[in-house]
Amino acid sequence: MRPRPPLTPLIAALPSTVPFVGPEAQERERGRSFRARIGANESSFGPSPRVIARMEAVARDMWMYCDPDNFDLKVAVAAHLGLSADNVVIGEGIDGLLSLVARMYVAPGDAVATSLGAYPTFNFHIAGVGGRLVTVPYENDRESLDGLLAAIAKDKAPLVYLSNPDNPMGSWWEADELVRFIEALPETTMLVLDEAYGELGPASALPPIDISRPNVIRMRTFSKAYGLAGIRCGYAVAEAQVIRDFEKIRNHYGVSRMAQIAGVEALADQTYLQSVVARVASGRRRIAGIAEANGLKPLLSATNFVTIDCRSDGAFALKVLQALLSRDVFIRKPMAPRLDRCIRVSVGLDHELDIFAEELPGALAAARGN
Amino acid sequence: MRPRPPLTPLIAALPSTVPFVGPEAQERERGRSFRARIGANESSFGPSPRVIARMEAVARDMWMYCDPDNFDLKVAVAAHLGLSADNVVIGEGIDGLLSLVARMYVAPGDAVATSLGAYPTFNFHIAGVGGRLVTVPYENDRESLDGLLAAIAKDKAPLVYLSNPDNPMGSWWEADELVRFIEALPETTMLVLDEAYGELGPASALPPIDISRPNVIRMRTFSKAYGLAGIRCGYAVAEAQVIRDFEKIRNHYGVSRMAQIAGVEALADQTYLQSVVARVASGRRRIAGIAEANGLKPLLSATNFVTIDCRSDGAFALKVLQALLSRDVFIRKPMAPRLDRCIRVSVGLDHELDIFAEELPGALAAARGN
Numbered sequence: 092m093r094p095r096p097p098l099t100p101l102i103a104a105l106p107s108t109v110p111f112v113g114p115e116a117q118e119r120e121r122g123r124s125f126r127a128r129i130g131a132n133e134s135s136f137g138p139s140p141r142v143i144a145r146m147e148a149v150a151r152d153m154w155m156y157c158d159p160d161n162f163d164l165k166v167a168v169a170a171h172l173g174l175s176a177d178n179v180v181i182g183e184g185i186d187g188l189l190s191l192v193a194r195m196y197v198a199p200g201d202a203v204a205t206s207l208g209a210y211p212t213f214n215f216h217i218a219g220v221g222g223r224l225v226t227v228p229y230e231n232d233r234e235s236l237d238g239l240l241a242a243i244a245k246d247k248a249p250l251v252y253l254s255n256p257d258n259p260m261g262s263w264w265e266a267d268e269l270v271r272f273i274e275a276l277p278e279t280t281m282l283v284l285d286e287a288y289g290e291l292g293p294a295s296a297l298p299p300i301d302i303s304r305p306n307v308i309r310m311r312t313f314s315k316a317y318g319l320a321g322i323r324c325g326y327a328v329a330e331a332q333v334i335r336d337f338e339k340i341r342n343h344y345g346v347s348r349m350a351q352i353a354g355v356e357a358l359a360d361q362t363y364l365q366s367v368v369a370r371v372a373s374g375r376r377r378i379a380g381i382a383e384a385n386g387l388k389p390l391l392s393a394t395n396f397v398t399i400d401c402r403s404d405g406a407f408a409l410k411v412l413q414a415l416l417s418r419d420v421f422i423r424k425p426m427a428p429r430l431d432r433c434i435r436v437s438v439g440l441d442h443e444l445d446i447f448a449e450e451l452p453g454a455l456a457a458a459r460g461n
Numbered sequence: 462m463r464p465r466p467p468l469t470p471l472i473a474a475l476p477s478t479v480p481f482v483g484p485e486a487q488e489r490e491r492g493r494s495f496r497a498r499i500g501a502n503e504s505s506f507g508p509s510p511r512v513i514a515r516m517e518a519v520a521r522d523m524w525m526y527c528d529p530d531n532f533d534l535k536v537a538v539a540a541h542l543g544l545s546a547d548n549v550v551i552g553e554g555i556d557g558l559l560s561l562v563a564r565m566y567v568a569p570g571d572a573v574a575t576s577l578g579a580y581p582t583f584n585f586h587i588a589g590v591g592g593r594l595v596t597v598p599y600e601n602d603r604e605s606l607d608g609l610l611a612a613i614a615k616d617k618a619p620l621v622y623l624s625n626p627d628n629p630m631g632s633w634w635e636a637d638e639l640v641r642f643i644e645a646l647p648e649t650t651m652l653v654l655d656e657a658y659g660e661l662g663p664a665s666a667l668p669p670i671d672i673s674r675p676n677v678i679r680m681r682t683f684s685k686a687y688g689l690a691g692i693r694c695g696y697a698v699a700e701a702q703v704i705r706d707f708e709k710i711r712n713h714y715g716v717s718r719m720a721q722i723a724g725v726e727a728l729a730d731q732t733y734l735q736s737v738v739a740r741v742a743s744g745r746r747r748i749a750g751i752a753e754a755n756g757l758k759p760l761l762s763a764t765n766f767v768t769i770d771c772r773s774d775g776a777f778a779l780k781v782l783q784a785l786l787s788r789d790v791f792i793r794k795p796m797a798p799r800l801d802r803c804i805r806v807s808v809g810l811d812h813e814l815d816i817f818a819e820e821l822p823g824a825l826a827a828a829r830g831n
Contacts, residue, residue: 095675096619096651098706099568107705111529111713119532128525137524146520146719153516153691153723154507155498156684159481162489183553183715190712194589198469212714219564219710249466281466305465314526321523321718335477336468340589342560343481344582345553348691349516349719353523 101199101221110211114421123419127443130421132258132288132396134318135439136370138353139363142319145356146349157351159343164351167358168326177331178302181354183345185287185310185325190216191341192250192308192327196281197222202246206234208259208427210285213252222250229430232390232398233262236272243280251276254285256292259425259435261392266298273298273307282307287325290316290364291371292393305330313350315395316367317357324350371395374438381448385455396437398425405431407458414454420447471569471591480581484791493789497813500791502628502658502766504688505809506740508723509733512689515726516719527721529713537725538696547701548672551724553715555657555680555695560586561711562620562678562697566651567592572616576604578629578797580655583622592620599800602760602768603632606642613650621646624655626662629795629805631762636668643668643677652677657695660686660734661741662763675700683720685765686737687727694720741765744808751818755825766807768795775801777828784824790817 097103114131118124128135137143161181169176182188189212197203199221205213207226214224225246227238234257243251253272256263264272269284276282289297289311300309312325324346327337357364378397379389388400401408405428412424412434424434436447467473484501488494498505507513531551539546552558559582567573569591575583577596587594595616597608604627613621623642626633634642639654646652659667659681670679682695694716697707727734748767749759758770771778775798782794782804794804806817 093675094648095702096566096649098565101568102565102706102709105709107709109708109713113526113529115528115532116530131526133526134524137521143521146523147517150516150520151507151513154504154688156483156501156503156690157693158485159483160486162485183712186714187712195468195472196466198471278464279466305463318524320526323527323714323717332465336472338479339472339475339477342553342557343479344556344693345715347693347717347720350717 105218110215117416117421125421126419127439127446128421129437129439129443129447130423130435131320132315132394132437133320134315134367134395135437135443136318136367138318139357139360141360141363142353142356146353149349149352153348155348157344157346157348161346161351164354167355168328171358172300172328174300174302174328175331178328178334180327180334180337180341181346181351182325182327182341184314184323185285185312186212187323187345188310188325188327189213189283190219191337192281192283193217193220193222194340195336196250201250202248203250203252204239204242204246204248205252206239208425208430209234209252210254210258213283228428229260232260232430233257233264236264236268240272240275243277248280250281250283252283252285254287256288256296256393258288258394259398259423260430260433261390261394261396261398263292263296263393265295269298273304276306278306280306284309286310287312287315288394291368291395296393300328302328302330305333308333313354313357316364316371318367319353319357322350322353323347324354371438374444377444378436378438378447381444381451385451390433396435398433398435400433403432408432408434410458411454414457415450418450418454420450475588480585487786487791495791496789497809497816498791499807499809499813499817500793500805501690502685502764502807503690504685504737504765505807505813506688506737508688509727509730511730511733512723512726516723519719519722523718525718527714527716527718531716531721534696534721534724537728538698541728542670542698544670544672544698545701548698548704550697550704550707550711551716551721552695552697552711554684554693555655555682556582557693557715558680558695558697559583559653560589561707562651562653563587563590563592564710565706566620571620572618574609574612574616574618574621576609576623578795578800579604579622580624580628583653598798599630602630602800603627603634606634606638610642610645613647618650620651620653622653622655624657626658626666626763628658628764629768629793630800630803631760631764631766631768633662633666633763635665639668643674646676648676650676654679656680657682657685658764661738661765666763670698672698672700675703678703683724683727686734686741688737689723689727692720692723693717694724741808744814747814748806748808748817751814751821755821760803766805768803768805770803773802778802778804780828781824784827785820788820788824790820
């Protein structure tokens with residue numbers, strides 16, 4: 092074989108198969124479009140009309156580089172949360188920020204704690220720096236705070252991941268429980284608290300932001316409630332020194348000018364946001380009703396999706412998923428043991444939930460082999 | 462001091478000051494806007510009207526995640542270059558791709574060869590993985606191919622960076638010289654050939670693309686000739702296995718849906734691209750004429766900027782730069798020894814070059830202390 096530039100040992104050891112299969116790839120493989128796109132926890136309600144108008148207006152300005160400081164958006168986020176811009180860093184979605192956190196806090200061989208079945212992109216980025224994942228099973232469909240604390244102590248993990256509200260289960264912890272968790276953390280363990288769905292659940296699930304604490308990074312996004320998943324913009328809030336440390340390695344020109352402008356405008360339209368929150372709550376009730384009408388058990392959700400217990404095993408739920416996909420309904424499902432008995436349905440537009448309601452009985456019958 | 466989560470030793474050792482100061486930051490500091498934005502090698506002519514119309518039309522679709530495969534854009538790039546999509550990876554501008562290449566090929570302590578005064582973002586990303594930069598001085602305002610080969614051999618560098626056409630000098634090597642350079646590289650040394658300005662110079666400066674060779678990665682962008690710097694989209698072309706290796710660590714949802722769509726449309730409007738190339742050539746001649754009329758020496762350029770020898774030392778050129786900034790003309794200058802005698806002026810709109818022509822004599826007089 093011809094000699095070639097060797098990858099670093101760390102990268103050479105990584106698998107080249109990746110966990111990211113979007114609905115577009117499935118459509119290409121199937122050769123036809125989905126009729127209902129309710130699988131990726133996107134916001135079918137779209138961004139605010141004000142945001143759309145602003146994006147249209149600035150399209151012609153895209154010849155200019157983005158501001159590498161993300162200044163206007165940092166200021167807007169800080170004002171929105173009552174913080175200083177020194178406590179905010181903007182990234183290419185939460186995913187981009189997770190990649191940076193992995194590089195900042197995880198050396199090869201370090202243990203990193205997360206829940207078994209939690210966000211796979213976090214795991215992907217931990218693998219990318221040679222971290223060693225320590226996974227803790229969910230308990231009663233919630234991430235196990237005590238289990239995570241035990242894993243951190245046992246493995247001396249410098250980093251732990253928790254999403255609240257949780258994806259893929261839709262469950263959540265109330266703020267006081269989270270505060271207890273945070274206070275029980277070793278001071279040298281960094282917590283990534285992923286609040287991607289934070290705007291969509293009860294306010295009581297969000298602990299007050301304490302930016303004096305150097306071991307918590309809160310992450311939020313414009314991808315979910317704000318309806319801007321395609322623009323790639325998220326942010327992290329933390330103590331100022333933590334934020335400064337991101338500067339050492341982040342891609343300073345990574346967040347597009349369009350994303351920065353859209354983010355500022357999105358934050359400015361809280362009226363629209365509240366209308367989306369109400370529509371999502373209504374959609375959750377509708378999905379739960381459809382599930383119950385079919386003898387399934389919807390889980391309570393603080394997100395823009397409902398996870399549905401199919402009342403059988405993982406193999407059965409997988410068949411339900413496949414039967415829905417074959418009926419042109421794009422949904423997803425958890426794959427970890429115990430969680431895998433469920434399917435996960437995002438709140439879509441009314442006509443999409445109509446299609447889900449129409450197709451679910453047939454999909455269940457097909458999964459049962461009837 | 463309160464204990465805190467430690468950064469990895471590699472990240473802890475990095476400086477927290479960063480080299481990225483955009484014109485927006487300068488405007489904030491000055492408290493007023495620039496009248497001519499001709500410093501960042503953006504395309505003042507903007508993107509194609511077709512691209513603008515397409516971005517406007519899809520703004521409302523940004524609630525959907527981007528395709529993590531970047532499929533349509535990869536296919537379009539491949540078709541444009543006569544390659545397979547397996548030879549293409551899309552990234553958040555060339556900057557994002559450089560960060561990945563650093564992680565893929567550079568282990569802590571490895572030597573990496575580049576030219577003294579070449580692209581600082583490359584250096585930033587090499588520092589971010591603990592690489593050790595080995596810099597080779599320019600010769601006659603061109604990157605030194607022989608010098609780079611010697612540095613690679615001496616330091617056993619697994620990675621070398623070369624931009625052609627070059628930033629910040631605007632100079633270039635003809636294809637046959639580059640082919641000689643590539644053939645002289647050790648087979649285990651990866652070359653990043655940054656062709657960000659590739660569409661703007663003579664076609665004879667671009668060697669044929671040989672995707673059978675596993676040690677060359679060609680990088681191009683929509684930021685320059687295509688006028689889409691703010692949308693953050695670039696691509697790399699290489700042998701298929703090299704491309705697959707990017708999959709191991711890239712942020713699969715890093716390139717926005719807007720960027721992917723704009724990129725496809727931009728490639729489809731080659732008529733517009735050619736009109737920009739012609740306008741840039743005309744703008745270069747205009748800048749050169751202004752420089753000569755003021756007793757300065759414009760360097761030949763294959764890019765969308767002209768680097769101007771101020772016929773004195775670095776201190777003098779710095780004064781010229783500062784005097785232009787104070788006159789609300791945003792330009793930049795090289796800072797490395799020998800190159801620092803120059804200022805760098807991007808091709809702008811006619812009225813911006815008018816302002817440059819008006820202000821240059823006063824700026825020179827101020828720099829001379831008159």
